[in-house]
Amino acid sequence: MKISSDSEKFIINSCRELFFKWYGASEVREASKRKVPRYKKDGTRHKVDGVEYQCASCGDYYKSGDIELDHKHEVGRGETIEEKLEILLDVENLQVLCIGCHKDKTREYMFERMVGET
Numbered sequence: 001m002k003i004s005s006d007s008e009k010f011i012i013n014s015c016r017e018l019f020f021k022w023y024g025a026s027e028v029r030e031a032s033k034r035k036v037p038r039y040k041k042d043g044t045r046h047k048v049d050g051v052e053y054q055c056a057s058c059g060d061y062y063k064s065g066d067i068e069l070d071h072k073h074e075v076g077r078g079e080t081i082e083e084k085l086e087i088l089l090d091v092e093n094l095q096v097l098c099i100g101c102h103k104d105k106t107r108e109y110m111f112e113r114m115v116g117e118t
């Protein structure tokens with residue numbers, strides 16, 4: 001299908017938003033989760049444990065707000081919009097990364113694309 005790159009961007013971004021909205025509390029996140037004991041000021045243990053998620057890249061554990069879902073195979077690698085959507089919506093293609101590792105990975109990918117296009 002031939003569509004303008006603006007339309008393609010719009011479709012991909014809308015799908016990405018919906019995908020993460022519906023798939024926000026995904027099995028991928030759950031699989032990387034561990035419970036950690038929490039303690040009160042007096043040193044006694046809280047009834048409810050805290051949770052942390054393991055980054056698939058550096059292996060460290062992070063709080064929920066410090067991790068992001070990443071597409072292992074970047075969506076932009078698809079040649080056509082159909083391919084991009086297929087990559088975007090593939091649950092098997094997701095992994096949990098900490099914000100730092102996700103930034104590094106994105107930066108590397110953008111650099112690779114920039115170099116590739118010149």
Ligand SMILES: [Zn+2]
Nearest residue numbers: 055058098101
């Ligand atoms: Zn990491």
